[in-house]
Amino acid sequence: MQHITRIVLLVLANLLLGAAILIFAIGFFPHKVSLPGLAEWSAHHAADLTAAPFDKVIFMVVDALRSDFVYGNASNFHFTQSLIRSGAAIPFTGHASPPTITMPRVKAITTGSVPSFLDLVLNFAESDTTSTLSTQDSWLAQLKAKPGAKLVMYGDDTWLRLFPEFFERADGTTSFFVSDFTEVDNNVTRHIPEELANDDWSGMIMHFLGLDHIGHKTGPRGPNMPAKQHEMDRIVKQIYEAMEVEPHLKSSLLVLLGDHGMNEAGNHGANSAGEVSTALTFISPRFKSTFEGLQSPSKDFEDFKYYDQVDQSDVAPTLAALLGFPVPKNSLGTLIPKFLALWSSEKERYDLLYQNARQIQQVAYATYPEAFDAVSCEGHNTLSDLQKLACYWAEIEDIYKSPPNSRDALNEEMLKIQVFLKEAQSQLSGTASKYDLDKMYIGLITSLVALLLSISISGAALLSNAFCGLVFAFIGFSYAFTMFASSYVEEEHQFWYWVSSAWLISLAIKQQRIDAKDVGALTASGSVVVCALFGVMRRWNQTGQKYAGEADLVTDVFQKRPLVLWTLIFLTYSTISRRLRKRPAELGMKQMTVIPVLVAASAFLFKVAFTAADAPELLKGVVILKPVLDFANRYSLISLARIVFMGLGNLAVTALYYERPWVSQREKASCLETMHAIMSLFLITQTRTVNIPLFLIFHLQVKLLQNSRSLQPLELLITMLLLQYSSFFAFGGTNAISSVDLSNAYNGVGGYNIHAVGILTFVSNWAGPIWWASATACVLSRNTASSPGHSHFDYFGVLTIFASVGILAVMAACTILREHLFIWTVFSPKYLYMMAWTFVQHMVVNGSFSGLITAGG
Amino acid sequence: MSSTLINILPETRHVxxxxxxxQPKTNAIPLLQSDAARYYSYAHTVQLLAYYYLRSGALVSDPLPTLIQDLIPLAITQCLFCAICLPSVGNWSSGTNAGELIKGSASAGGVKSHKPGAGTPKKKLGVSGVGKSSGKPASAADASKDAGGSWSSRLLPTILALMLSFLxxxxxxxxxxxxxxAPLYPTNLLPHTLALATHVSLLATLPIFYTHGVSAAAWKDVxxxxxxFDEAGVWAGTVGAMVGGWFGAVPIALDWDREWQKWPCTVLWGAVLGWGIGRSLTNVLRLGIGxxxxxxxxxxxxxEVEKSDAEEQKKND
Known part of the structure; x- marks a missing residue:
């Protein structure tokens, strides 16, 4: 009975924890008001509709096109640079606000809004129609709304997911393998001549991925970069020449831009100067008559700020003006003032700016109705910034009703509107003022309650071993403390490595206090080897921000000597298949020993074939794998992955049937071990090739620890907790969004299946922690089977205490530091990671393994 | 190939x-009973802390040469401390019957015969080292009255301890x-790490070599x-240096961009500070001695049931 009460209370504590996380998130992450429907011209405007300079747009997105790639001295965009010199191309540096990843940036560019941080989460969940842009206003929707207008799209299929059924003709490219530098682009390029000949579209979108892939693989100065830039430049030339001669392209506009930049390591996601500075060039032969050429190539700038600075959200209102449609409803962008020169009369320019201001005022009104409704503009000093904005708008509106006729007065008024636009943009893009502190406090208090509850349920377990209890408290407090230091959030691995290595050394010291005669001196020295293996593991991948890109074992050893890597990988696979092969033999079914071997072999085959596509440099010079590769190449990667998954599923079901875990503790322990081996094969399948030998290291660590001494439950728990976190970082994980590894997220998935991809993404990023949870379950279950004293240890309760401490600390840090410069770049991503750690790793993974151990115990 | 390689991996043990x-064998190291020994043991702590403090600028600007140069004053002061304050091996009741340092180092076999734990009856289960010293402080103090011996007789143990802690x-x-x-990459920092390890070795092990020699039982306890913990502050200094060095790594990861955050400055300072704190707690404040x-x-x-279970299972396997 008491046992049941504890379980109920523990579940309650976890539910509270989950509720706390969600409530806090709602208060913390800015909620954007989004107006439905398409924008329309105001009635006033319709009377003197001005002719737009352009009627077609060719929108050429080159993924990760940093400003210096086009404008700098080292650039290979020679033709584009000649256009800048002649005045036919108007260059800008487009500021991409973080998160600098493709989906949120495409949203910003097309709708003009600043994507909320939650869009980042949706980046991976972008499939159901509610979160697409099909119902939101964008320049695509406006263009399409014109009578007879058609859109075509070639390239990154993000666009197809964001704008379902928008395109007359489309050919989406999925960015499966970053090692693909050419196919992804050829897939776009081959459509260009044909589409340039068609005259039925009014918008053509192209999104080239190759340059981004080169960046990810080899950095901004990689050997393939100049050639790729040249290739992109040739496409600009091809289109520009068609624009000059083809009559139906006479009034078309080419926009060449990057969705985000890249840092010196070739990655993106955060807010360094390289990541946020993109090239943004408007090109048309017609510009030559209005604009003077600019110097190009320009001298290089450290901060990547070339020519005029504009925001990427300015693209939407600018296109609206240039192509003659209303500014998309939720846009926070401002019309780039330079283009006003294309309209000859002051009246038209004034009207364009007014339309832009009116639209942005509507967004402001929807966001802060109270500031605009009750506006009394007396006594400017006491007004808030928002009220000042409202007053400013009231003045503009007044004058617009009876506009002045003189040119000077109009010019003055236009300056005024531009000030309003800039002010409104900064007010609305800023999010600091929009925290819902009440919800954040409720979240904090709820998680505190969850912490106290879990301590009251399971705190006693911490007293079972004085030293371990102290260590656990130390880990909890110091981890909570590091959450307040932005560098320790960025370098979280340092904390875990620091504690884990000391902990493993303390285990080795304890081993010295035990008589080695009972286990043998060699086995007793295993705990020292465990420490040494940890030293290897922590150097496998260089992670974090401060030393990112510096040498590690992967770059310094394995990429230079792939044969060593493949030997270790082969050893890892055979270790697991040996365990799986042994089991049927033990159970007296010799004929079944062949099945695990076949499954392991197919998994290895898949890994080789996958590596050939994902990281071909790892197979260079490994002659021994050539026949394997030739064989694997006969099948598609998707079917190979499916064969592996089916084989693993088959093994799992067979194991369940023959191991009969429900019979006794011993059967259960044995079943868990078999399942652990099957799970290991699955995790390896979801792991990047260079990281596979880490599983061999983990395997050795567990075996050596298990053999040297029977660890106390609390010792085992701390070891597991520390290694779950350490292994996450050893695989290359960080607290930055850019390090989410998607390379294995599509294994065996044909289309875009949100659930499958979501699960595979989690598994491939949390492979280490999942492995350690499973391994600990085996050890615990084996201990329970052999000495009953272990069975009532409150494994999940203690983990809940730790999870609550972590969450409470992250929440407190996000609340206290909400005005901190790094809140959106360091602390918010940490919060998202914490959500994944808690909801999936803690509640699902650790929760189910503890459930398995306790069940029937 | 695979099967031979795999057989290296250990088997699962089922029970x-x-x-x-x-049982720990070592007794607490006594401080020699002279005023000179007591005062020098205080002065020693202050003087080393002050020295490292004064050299901190040089360490930051020029780590490796400073680390190497500073080994000389460190070695001299540690040797003086041993010679003035501590009884050398064989001249006090260390608990491990190690004999004199020279004898111990010459014949490791002689030491080995005192097998740890051999013949010691286990009195009760679940004993952890709960703050009990198996040594007898009274006899240790008796021994330490004249344990210092003549100055010339202290010279050889000092030199040997110095050599051992260096090597x-x-x-x-x-x-x-x-x-x-410690950084493996870039590899040009490895000499720094070795120099750091030598500093820690002189701080943490030289006095132990001087007092316990190369007794296997004593080093097993180490x-x-x-x-x-002892009144001379030797063991607390060792523990303090280790723990302090560990804590010394904390500031390295911070984004303060200070020159002194580089390897191995903070770790060395942490080790020295920890050594000083440990010594102060036991040597000056006399906390936790024994x-x-x-x-x-x-x-x-x-x-017995579990044993028979295990055997049964072994048969099944």
Whole structure:
């Protein structure tokens, strides 16, 4: 009975924890008001509709096109640079606000809004129609709304997911393998001549991925970069020449831009100067008559700020003006003032700016109705910034009703509107003022309650071993403390490595206090080897921000000597298949020993074939794998992955049937071990090739620890907790969004299946922690089977205490530091990671393994 | 190939083996009973802390040469401390019957015959080193009255201890530092790590070599962190240097962009500071003398039922 009460209370504590996380998130992450429907011209405007300079747009997105790639001295965009010199191309540096990843940036560019941080989460969940842009206003929707207008799209299929059924003709490219530098682009390029000949579209979108892939693989100065830039430049030339001669392209506009930049390591996601500075060039032969050429190539700038600075959200209102449609409803962008020169009369320019201001005022009104409704503009000093904005708008509106006729007065008024636009943009893009502190406090208090509850349920377990209890408290407090230091959030691995290595050394010291005669001196020295293996593991991948890109074992050893890597990988696979092969033999079914071997072999085959596509440099010079590769190449990667998954599923079901875990503790322990081996094969399948030998290291660590001494439950728990976190970082994980590894997220998935991809993404990023949870379950279950004293240890309760401490600390840090410069770049991503750690790793993974151990115990 | 390679991997053991706790053998190291010894033991702590403080600027601007140069004053002061304040091996009741240093180092076999734990009856289960010293402080104090011996007789042990602490522990300590996160890349920092390990070795092991020699039983206790804290501040200094060095790594990861955050400045300072704190607590404040570090290690002896179960299973396997 008491046992049941504890379980109920523990579940309650976890539910509270989950509720706390969600409530806090709602208060913390800015909620954007989004107006439905398409924008329309105001009635006033319709009377003197001005002719737009352009009627077609060719929108050429080159993924990760940093400003210096086009404008700098080292650039290979020679033709584009000649256009800048002649005045036919108007260059800008487009500021991409973080998160600098493709989906949120495409949203910003097309709708003009600043994507909320939650869009980042949706980046991976972008499939159901509610979160697409099909119902939101964008320049695509406006263009399409014109009578007879058609859109075509070639390239990154993000666009197809964001704008379902928008395109007359489309050919989406999925960015499966970053090692693909050419196919992804050829897939776009081959459509260009044909589409340039068609005259039925009014918008053509192209999104080239190759340059981004080169960046990810080899950095901004990689050997393939100049050639790729040249290739992109040739496409600009091809289109520009068609624009000059083809009559139906006479009034078309080419926009060449990057969705985000890249840092010196070739990655993106955060807010360094390289990541946020993109090239943004408007090109048309017609510009030559209005604009003077600019110097190009320009001298290089450290901060990547070339020519005029504009925001990427300015693209939407600018296109609206240039192509003659209303500014998309939720846009926070401002019309780039330079283009006003294309309209000859002051009246038209004034009207364009007014339309832009009116639209942005509507967004402001929807966001802060109270500031605009009750506006009394007396006594400017006491007004808030928002009220000042409202007053400013009231003045503009007044004058617009009876506009002045003189040119000077109009010019003055236009300056005024531009000030309003800039002010409104900064007010609305800023999010600091929009925290819902009440919800954040409720979240904090709820998680505190969850912490106290879990301590009251399971705190006693911490007293079972004085030293371990102290260590656990130390880990909890110091981890909570590091959450307040932005560098320790960025370098979280340092904390875990620091504690884990000391902990493993303390285990080795304890081993010295035990008589080695009972286990043998060699086995007793295993705990020292465990420490040494940890030293290897922590150097496998260089992670974090401060030393990112510096040498590690992967770059310094394995990429230079792939044969060593493949030997270790082969050893890892055979270790697991040996365990799986042994089991049927033990159970007296010799004929079944062949099945695990076949499954392991197919998994290895898949890994080789996958590596050939994902990281071909790892197979260079490994002659021994050539026949394997030739064989694997006969099948598609998707079917190979499916064969592996089916084989693993088959093994799992067979194991369940023959191991009969429900019979006794011993059967259960044995079943868990078999399942652990099957799970290991699955995790390896979801792991990047260079990281596979880490599983061999983990395997050795567990075996050596298990053999040297029977660890106390609390010792085992701390070891597991520390290694779950350490292994996450050893695989290359960080607290930055850019390090989410998607390379294995599509294994065996044909289309875009949100659930499958979501699960595979989690598994491939949390492979280490999942492995350690499973391994600990085996050890615990084996201990329970052999000495009953272990069975009532409150494994999940203690983990809940730790999870609550972590969450409470992250929440407190996000609340206290909400005005901190790094809140959106360091602390918010940490919060998202914490959500994944808690909801999936803690509640699902650790929760189910503890459930398995306790069940029937 | 695969099967031979795989057989290296250890087998799963189905029943946990028995684990019997050993007993610590070492006694607390006494401080020699003269005023000179007592005052010098205080002065020694202050003087080394002050020296490292004064050299901190040089360490930051020019780490490796400073580290190497500073080994000389460190070695001299540590030797003086040993010679003035501590009884040399064989001249006090260390608990491990190690004999004199010279004898001990000459014949390791002689030491080995005193097998740890051999013949010691286990009194009760579940004994952890709960702050009990198995040594007898009274007899240790008696021994230390004239344990210093003549100055010339202290010279040889001092030199031998110095040589041993230079030669033996630095490489294992360097391995320890690497496990704890000393940089492997860039590889040109490895000499720094070795120099750091030598500093720690002189701070933490030289006095132990001087007092315990190369007694296997004593060093077994050292590796188990099981020496009792002593009034001379030797063991607390050792523990303090290790823990302090560990804490010294904390500031390195911060984004303050200070020159002194580079390897191995903060770790060395942490080790020295920890050494100083440990010494002050035991040598000056006399806290916890005679107590040992409790790591809550528990004893486990399988019952007869479990043993028979295990054997049965072995047959089945």
């Amino acid at each position: 946990p083996a028995a684990q019997r706790l050993l 033996m522990p630095p490489v294992p300590l360097m391995a320890l530092a690497l496990i704890l996160g 590796s188990a962190a099981w020496l009792p 107590r040992r570090i409790d790591l809550s290690v528990t004893e486990y002896i399988p019952s």
